Amino acid sequence: MTETSPLPPLRGIVGEATKGRIGVLVEEHFDMTEYRLFNDLFPRHGYQVVYLSHLWGNANLTFGSNPDNGWVEEHVLVETEINSVKADEFKGIIIIGAYASDRLRYQVTPRKGEPNQAPAVVFLRQAMAAPKVKLGTICHSLWLLCADRALLQNRRVTCAHNIICDVENAGAEVIYGPEGTVDLVVDGNLITGKHPGITEQFISRFLSEIEKAD
Template sequence: MVNGLLEGKKIAILVETEFIPEEITAYQQRFGELGATVHLMSRLWGHESLCFVSDVDMVSKPLEYLNVNIDFQAVDINEYAAVIISAGYTSVRLRYFQPPEGCPISPELARTAPAVQFFAQAIANPKIVKGAICHGLWLLTPMPELLQGRKVICHEVTIADIANAGAVYVPSASGIVVDGDLVTGRSAHDVSAFIDAIAKLIIQHNTKPGQKQEFIGATS
């Protein structure tokens, strides 16, 4: 394993309540080993920080909590090497939008959700690696033009919505599909391979012609 290859790089992870603890830990540990700084961020609604909760495995574990003090609306997205939508139902909660007072709710207003707009900004910058795993692509369905023609994989629960938005579902034995600057994963269980694929793209984006960077992933 070669560490330090992402030294100085920042990774943005969008989170919310219903996050998957093991997935978040994997981002922090693996990207940290590679030298990157992981920023957990969400919509903080004017607060300095918020505490999010996970009850995804209450049968065998107690509630788990995650304190977040970075609001994605207050960062410069172009400072990040990668922007990742975490798994589980975080993308559903992040799609929340507030219609203008006195304005009837319409499907078009879903495009105004701050997290949707944030990820659209990331999509617009090809230098940023975009990652979405499990249910994550749900965040993009309000803007189907962002998914049109993109090769992806996602959890089976979301496959109809993603296909209806114009994406091309690609089965993958590894659980990972890479389409240009977009990396998608089938489920949170594939997070190690997902991280490796994102790290490889970041390194490729920052490797000069003739320069060789050896990367050995955790799943290699």
């Protein structure tokens, strides 16, 4: 495919929060399918999408999607520092898929015996402890929860086939069907999806779980 001039980055707040806000954790190399559907379907149902990341002391950072067609088609300008918000300010928190989730778990100075202190991991500990806040992952994004075994121990989940070993080693129970891992699993406040191909199904169930909690 021939590369065309990139569009300006989308500002990282999409839609009006008539029903509440959905926080999406993002970094470089995010999944483009999920990104486009989040920006379309959540605002259509009355939820504002707010992209969150660790900004490393910057006022904002721009992140690009995976180069699925040989070049980076989508960019998002993130202005919300994850350290500046609390999980319970959102109706739901989603970790976007692809390698963004691996980058989000990076910590500058790991110490023996100390849980991962990456800002995104610290934030997710808050989210997992807030029963009314729904947490969602699709495909590779469960990687981020693997950064701290306490986040996944004994949770029932699904994920991309590539990361099954990582997820099971982190203490989760991966649910299988006739064709490998199942499409969707709900375990309390955690909703997990298999891969970007089921993103619309995932969003529908995520919204259903949010509205049940209300």
